[in-house]
Amino acid sequence: MFGFPISTPRPRKDYASCSGCGLCLLVCPVWRRSRDIGLAPLGRAKALQHGAVAADIAESIQSCTLCAACEPACPEDIGLVAMTLDLRRQLIQPAAVPSLRARMDEQAARPLAPRPSSSAVLLPGQALREHPGTLARAAALLGGMSNIPIADDDGSDIALALEAGVETPAQRLQQFLQPLRGLKNVAVADGLLLRHLRQWLPGSKIASLGLALSSLAQVRRALRASDLYVIEPRAYHADYQRLVKHYDALRSDAGCTLNLDLQRIAIPASARSLAQRLEPETAADIRDDSVQARWILQGRNVERIVVENLEDSAAFERVSKLPVVHLADLADDGTS
Amino acid sequence: MHLTDVEPGTLGPCPVAPDALQGIKRQQTNPGRWNGPNWEEFAAAVRARGIELRETPAARAAFATDAGGTAYGLAHGVVIARSSEQIARLLQAAQQYRVPVTVSGGGLTTEGESVAFGGVLLDMSGMSRVLHIDADALTVRTEAGIFWHSLAEELRRQDLDYLSAPLNLTSSVGGTLGVGGIDVNSARFGCSADQAIALQVVTPTGDIAECSDTHNAELFQRVILGYGQFGVITEATLRVRRYTPLRMHYFYYASLRSAIEDLQLLDRNDASDYSGILTIMDCAVNVLVAFDSPEREAAFMAHWRPRLSAYGELGFGLRALIHYALRPWKLREAWYLLERKRELFPELRRSEYMRDGTMLDRSVVFSRAVWKFWGGRQMVIPDLATSAAKFIDAVERGNAVCRKFFPHYTLYLVGIKLRPEHRAHYEMSCIPPDAEGWAYGCEFEPMLDGGAYSRDYLQSFKNEIYDIGVDLGASYYRFGGMMKGYIRRVFGDALVDRHLALKRAADPEMILNRHVIF
Ligand SMILES: Cc1cc2nc3c(=O)[nH]c(=O)nc-3n(C[C@H](O)[C@H](O)[C@H](O)COP(=O)(O)OP(=O)(O)OC[C@H]3O[C@@H](n4cnc5c(N)ncnc54)[C@H](O)[C@@H]3O)c2cc1C
Ligand code: SF4
Ligand code: SF4
Numbered sequence: 085m086f087g088f089p090i091s092t093p094r095p096r097k098d099y100a101s102c103s104g105c106g107l108c109l110l111v112c113p114v115w116r117r118s119r120d121i122g123l124a125p126l127g128r129a130k131a132l133q134h135g136a137v138a139a140d141i142a143e144s145i146q147s148c149t150l151c152a153a154c155e156p157a158c159p160e161d162i163g164l165v166a167m168t169l170d171l172r173r174q175l176i177q178p179a180a181v182p183s184l185r186a187r188m189d190e191q192a193a194r195p196l197a198p199r200p201s202s203s204a205v206l207l208p209g210q211a212l213r214e215h216p217g218t219l220a221r222a223a224a225l226l227g228g229m230s231n232i233p234i235a236d237d238d239g240s241d242i243a244l245a246l247e248a249g250v251e252t253p254a255q256r257l258q259q260f261l262q263p264l265r266g267l268k269n270v271a272v273a274d275g276l277l278l279r280h281l282r283q284w285l286p287g288s289k290i291a292s293l294g295l296a297l298s299s300l301a302q303v304r305r306a307l308r309a310s311d312l313y314v315i316e317p318r319a320y321h322a323d324y325q326r327l328v329k330h331y332d333a334l335r336s337d338a339g340c341t342l343n344l345d346l347q348r349i350a351i352p353a354s355a356r357s358l359a360q361r362l363e364p365e366t367a368a369d370i371r372d373d374s375v376q377a378r379w380i381l382q383g384r385n386v387e388r389i390v391v392e393n394l395e396d397s398a399a400f401e402r403v404s405k406l407p408v409v410h411l412a413d414l415a416d417d418g419t420s
Numbered sequence: 421m422h423l424t425d426v427e428p429g430t431l432g433p434c435p436v437a438p439d440a441l442q443g444i445k446r447q448q449t450n451p452g453r454w455n456g457p458n459w460e461e462f463a464a465a466v467r468a469r470g471i472e473l474r475e476t477p478a479a480r481a482a483f484a485t486d487a488g489g490t491a492y493g494l495a496h497g498v499v500i501a502r503s504s505e506q507i508a509r510l511l512q513a514a515q516q517y518r519v520p521v522t523v524s525g526g527g528l529t530t531e532g533e534s535v536a537f538g539g540v541l542l543d544m545s546g547m548s549r550v551l552h553i554d555a556d557a558l559t560v561r562t563e564a565g566i567f568w569h570s571l572a573e574e575l576r577r578q579d580l581d582y583l584s585a586p587l588n589l590t591s592s593v594g595g596t597l598g599v600g601g602i603d604v605n606s607a608r609f610g611c612s613a614d615q616a617i618a619l620q621v622v623t624p625t626g627d628i629a630e631c632s633d634t635h636n637a638e639l640f641q642r643v644i645l646g647y648g649q650f651g652v653i654t655e656a657t658l659r660v661r662r663y664t665p666l667r668m669h670y671f672y673y674a675s676l677r678s679a680i681e682d683l684q685l686l687d688r689n690d691a692s693d694y695s696g697i698l699t700i701m702d703c704a705v706n707v708l709v710a711f712d713s714p715e716r717e718a719a720f721m722a723h724w725r726p727r728l729s730a731y732g733e734l735g736f737g738l739r740a741l742i743h744y745a746l747r748p749w750k751l752r753e754a755w756y757l758l759e760r761k762r763e764l765f766p767e768l769r770r771s772e773y774m775r776d777g778t779m780l781d782r783s784v785v786f787s788r789a790v791w792k793f794w795g796g797r798q799m800v801i802p803d804l805a806t807s808a809a810k811f812i813d814a815v816e817r818g819n820a821v822c823r824k825f826f827p828h829y830t831l832y833l834v835g836i837k838l839r840p841e842h843r844a845h846y847e848m849s850c851i852p853p854d855a856e857g858w859a860y861g862c863e864f865e866p867m868l869d870g871g872a873y874s875r876d877y878l879q880s881f882k883n884e885i886y887d888i889g890v891d892l893g894a895s896y897y898r899f900g901g902m903m904k905g906y907i908r909r910v911f912g913d914a915l916v917d918r919h920l921a922l923k924r925a926a927d928p929e930m931i932l933n934r935h936v937i938f
Contacts, residue, residue, distance in 0.1 A: 101797075102797075103487075103489070103791070103795050103796050103797050103799075104485070104486075104487065104489070104527065104797075105487070105590060105791045105795055106526060106527070106567075106589075106590035107589055107590060107787075107788075107791065109545070109567075109590065110567065110569055110570060110589060110590065119500065119545055119546045119547075119548055119565075120500060120546070121482050121543060121545060122474075122478065122479055122482060126482065127478075127482045130481050130482040130483075130484065131477075131478035131479075131481045131482065133481070134477065134478075134481035134484055135477070135481075136477060136478040136481065140476065140477070140478045141478050159788060159791035159792040159795055160795070328772045329771065329772065332771065332772050345573055346569070346572060346573055346576060346780070346781050346784050347589075347784050347788070348772045348773070382574075382577055383574075383577025383578055384577065
């Protein structure tokens with residue numbers, strides 16, 4: 085299972101190294117929407133180089149969607165996602181944080197999840213859990229002869245805490261990681277959690293759900309040349325050097341169009357700020373999603389949209405009438 | 421140290437850097453900061469006109485320097501450009517309150533031209549929409565703050581491409597039309613400024629005007645290659661073309677002279693679609709040529725390749741092996757060459773940017789490589805632009821200066837086809853007045869490699885390069901900002917005074933990009 089090598093992360097530079105080249109602007113969805121340099125890594129870096137502290141650039145820090153597109157774009161190899169998270173930790177926490185803490189405490193009080201019966205596990209995340217049919221098909225595909233176990237505890241609360249810059253209580257983290265230790269393969273839907281799992285579980289192969297599914301022959305076979313294949317950006321950019329080749333091969337095999345720009349960086353289909361993630365019901369509008377989804381579709385002649393991440397489906401459904409299918413549902417897609 | 425504020429249009433004394441040319445007064449390297457008394461009233465007036473003005477240190481810090489990283493200045497406030505009308509209101513207020521406005525596109529100048537030393541910094545990247553693509557007429561109308569690469573992203577969705585642009589992803593259309601824009605196809609198409617058909621400009625007094633070679637021609641001629649002196653370019657209509665990937669070839673030379681001779685031979689005969697020279701060292705020189713079609717490539721291979729005095733990669737490698745085997749004391753040099761080849765060459769051939777042996781996007785490949793290998797918080801890139809006849813001399817003399825100052829450096833050389841009908845645009849620009857047919861440009865780019873060089877040292881280096889230009893009667897691509905002391909030397913007082921009079925008439929309070937040229 086997951087027959088590909090894992091790469092070891094290299095230490096990255098910090099904001100002090102920013103040359104101001106502006107390459108991060110070209111790929112940043114927040115800059116695309118706002119055309120405001122202050123909301124992009126360049127603006128944050130320059131502000132910090134000139135003595136600003138986190139509170140001075142709070143809006144910029146909170147609006148980042150953590151899509152990580154800026155990381156492979158940055159020629160100085162600055163760890164831009166880690167830096168944003170670090171800056172978030174220095175800010176006064178948003179109002180929704182107490183409820184997030186309570187959620188983690190509540191989780192921590194539960195009994196330890198059973199250890200999966202096989203050497204692999206799937207951490208599906210909240211969006212996939214809300215679509216049990218798709219989740220079941222993903223598990224069946226990844227399991228080969230038998231279904232891959234789906235983790236009871238997939239760390240959704242921890243993923244949100246990471247995003248918010250809220251510290252995860254040690255007890256909660258241990259409770260989450262304990263059943264995963266020693267597993268050979270972990271497939272994870274959340275791209276931000278994936279980055280951290282690589283550090284927390286150094287002996288395991290951690291793959292994004294998109295990568296794991298798109299490596300399967302039966303999934304690749306179901307792709308068509310008229311498809312737009314939408315890569316989940318967080319996981320892709322976290323392992324860009326290797327995955328750019330994986331997806332290039334996928335494009336070449338299937339002939340499909342990818343949501344990549346000319347630098348081969350993924351254009352995020354949805355671009356939600358921290359507030360929108362923490363309080364999806366009450367946060368301000370979600371127009372960002374439409375801007376991005378429209379931009380991906382502009383001038384592209386495709387007949388079907390295939391997404392790795394279910395959160396992207398809604399963004400496309402808002403702006404187009406094309407069928408949108410999750411990767412796991414491809415083989416069963418009625419539009420085939 | 422107290423710096424006297426110098427009235428725009430006059431040269432102040434230079435208290436900082438040594439002067440390479442004996443006996444000639446040179447402009448101080450950084451202008452004194454404008455500390456006008458009217459800022460508060462101006463800020464209130466601007467806000468009353470519905471313009472968002474940002475005065476926080478964080479907002480201003482983003483523009484504290486340019487790509488050069490040697491000129492530092494803080495604006496009093498930043499305005500993100502949103503519309504021509506907004507810019508018109510801003511400039512009207514600036515005239516009224518005598519507040520300088522400095523325009524920044526991509527901020528890729530290296531001599532502080534896009535740095536505000538007080539007053540307002542106008543960030544043009546806020547105006548980045550593509551307005552209309554006409555695929556039949558092969559034109560695009562775009563807001564001028566757009567980066568060339570963002571424009572390419574949009575054009576490519578319609579299988580189109582821009583004609584020529586700096587090999588740099590984040591230079592803006594407006595900033596480039598004002599200074600030049602040299603690409604590896606400039607020997608065929610001219611510079612980026614030559615691709616502009618029409619512009620919308622906000623004049624320094626806040627009028628919005630459309631101009632072209634046939635309408636408001638005088639304004640057009642001054643704004644194109646005008647270093648932002650005669651108006652803010654807000655929209656541009658540009659020629660575009662059908663997209664083609666590139667069939668790229670690299671040829672190797674051990675001498676600059678023979679490489680330049682071959683480059684000029686190819687340009688004169690329209691032998692390739694793209695051409696240029698990039699050096700690793702002055703004894704390891706790379707001529708790159710590329711083609712839009714297999715037919716052009718085949719014709720080149722049949723007719724021109726045999727006439728070049730170039731080595732292929734293998735031949736050059738063998739030659740170098742023998743050369744260094746006989747000169748073991750030069751082992752460090754050999755090692756440097758090897759390391760450079762090992763790091764740089766794969767970057768130019770990354771599989772994700774290639775398809776079926778062709779390069780998908782030259783700007784992506786070269787710009788990413790430029791930032792990765794040459795970029796940093798400080799960059800000095802002095803240059804010389806000469807007629808074809810003077811070029812070898814200029815490059816060899818410049819190369820000797822580089823050798824004196826830095827252990828490692830790169831030269832980037834390209835031809836620029838001149839358009840006779842654009843003569844009027846070229847006046848007092850990077851195009852040397854004596855060039856006919858083609859002008860040639862050479863950038864001298866030291867590899868600073870994190871080394872600690874003082875500003876004085878870097879300035880002395882630039883001066884020595886620029887002195888060659890004075891001596892040869894050449895021009896420069898980057899002659900504004902810190903290097904503006906050379907403008908009168910190369911163009912002469914009569915021409916500069918004429919342009920200064922035009923500037924004063926167009927911009928009575930000298931508010932727009934006031935320290936760039938005059
Ligand atoms: C690493 C590197 C590589 C480079 N490679 C190339 C290359 O290959 N070819 C090449 O030609 N150049 C190259 N350059 C130079 C640079 O690309 C040009 O100076 C560039 O075109 C400037 O564009 P910009 O948008 O960054 O302009 P800016 O630096 O922002 O501005 C340039 C000047 O124009 C003014 N200005 C900006 N926008 C406007 C506007 N809309 N209206 C009026 N005035 C305006 C500014 O005040 C300033 O005086 C390179 C520079 C660097 C640092
Ligand atoms: S992570 Fe995404 S949203 Fe955040 S700065 Fe980078 S590109 Fe922009
Ligand atoms: S890409 Fe990196 S070095 Fe360039 S401006 Fe952005 S953060 Fe700075």
